[in-house]
Amino acid sequence: MDAFPLPLARIGIIGGGQLGRMMAKAAKRLGCTCVVLDPTPGSPAGQVAGHQIVGHYHDPAKLRELAESCDVTTFDIEDIDTDTLIQLVREGHNVHPSPRVLALIQDKLTQKQALAEAGIPTSPFIPMADPSPAGFADFGYPLVQKARRGGYDGRGVAIMRSPEDYPQHLPVPSLVERFVPATKELAVLVARGLDGDCRSYPVVEMCFRPGENVLDMLLAPANLPAETAAAAEKLAVRTLEVLGGVGIFGVEMFLTGDGSLLVNEVAPRTHNSGHHTIEANVTDQFEQHLRAIVGLPLGSTAQLSPAAMINLLGAPGHRGRPVIKGMAEALAIPGVCLHLYGKAATAPFRKMGHVTVLDPDIETARRKAERVRDLIEISGEDHP
Incomplete structure (x- = not known):
């Protein structure tokens, strides 16, 4: 019989945002303690973990301080100094997912090249170091331009439907890919343990806000034929096997009109498409990630109830200390589960929380x- 001294593990989390916050909550349930590295004192994750190193994700000394004080280090963001993490792994520190995988994924071009070389279906693409009207015209419209580095939550992406859209282009080294007229945008979470065991979650459908490219509503499970759902899960597992690494990964896909599945992007971390798992699945994505990186058996991914999830974004035109309206009325609706992230200041379209709605009928959950x-608004006591 196994015997574990408590705390089971001391986990370092690079990034103190909402993903780290929810991970720290799951860590406490599993008998682990956490240390968070984030430049903002009292970060959302730091509030829950109770111990935070104040420092930047690109500060080698702070990254080293975190790794040396923990049994295993992980991250809730992708914009991290991977060179330092790779060196720490060489010295024997545990960092999951692998910093080498993170470095590959950080660059949208190398990520796409790795998928294409492995035969993972994805949209046609070219590198474009210096975007130009002629370069876009040669590739052909409509197209999607993605900054090779730094894009996140809709930033670093420009959709160009015609040459008239060129003034909105990003003047940075880029990946240019064919615009996919998808019938649905899907996501599959896949976890891989230290022992190589892989488990996928049921496929979800993502609906995005036009203009902001930020996830607006998620439906779980996605309304798909059983064979399409099975193919999506199989493709997600194959994608993770190509990339390698331990932990949970979000695999975003397009479903096209002819029923084909194309992998769009991969996130080597817990993902916005898995927040509903906290209430709706046997093992939520945050606990699953921790089980994977500390070497515990992976948990069941079975879904207990259909769910719809919405992000709560800061209202346009508001900044400052958050003020939430409509909360009591929203919580009076059966099946509503509210998560606020503890962010000290709101800003237009900033993720301030999310709501998961459980209902035996997915359409009722959506409504x-x-x-x-419509009820909840997060405005702010605006700074003068």
């Missing part, structure tokens, strides 16, 4: 979620 979206 309730739309009602909650």
Whole structure:
């Protein structure tokens, strides 16, 4: 019989945002302690972990301080100094997912090249070091331009439907890919343990806000034929096997009109498409990630109830200390589960929280979620 001294593990989390916050909560349930590295004192994750190193994700000394004080280090963001993490792994520190995998994924071009070389279906693409009207015209419209580095939550992406859209282009080294007229945008979470065991979660459908490219509503499970759902899960597992690494990964896909599945992007971390798992699945994505990186058996990914999830974004035109309206009315709706992230200041379209709605009927869950979206507004006591 196994015997574990408590705390089970001391986990370092690079990034103190909402993903780290939810991970720290799961860590406490599993008998682990956490240390968070984030430049903002009292970060959302730091509030829950109780111990935070104040420092930047690109500060080698702070990254080293974190790794040396913990049994295993992980991250809730991708914009990290991977060179330092790779050196720490060489010295014997545990960092999961692998910093080499993170470095590959950080660059949208090398990520796409790795997928294409492995035969993972994805949209046609070319590198473009210096974007130009002629370069875009040669590739052909409509197209999607992605900054090779630094894009996140809709930033670093420009959709160009015609030459008239060129003034909106990003003047940075880029990946240019064919625009995919998808019938649905899907995501599959896949976890891989230290022992190589792989488990996928049921496929979810993502609906995005036009203009901001930020996830607006998620439906779980996605309304798909059983064979399409099975193919999506299989493709996600194959994608993770190509990339390698331990932990949880979010694999985003397009479903095209002819029923084909194309991998869009991979996130080597817990993912916005898995927040509903906290209430709706046997093992939530945050606990699953921790099980994977500390070497515990992976948990069941079975879904207990259909769910709809919406992000709560800062209201346009508001900054400063958050003020939430409509919360009591929203919580009176059966099946509504509210998560606020503890961010000290709101800003337009900043993720301030999320709501998961459980209901035996997915369409009812969707309607309730739309009602909650209309009710709740996060404005701010604006700075003078």
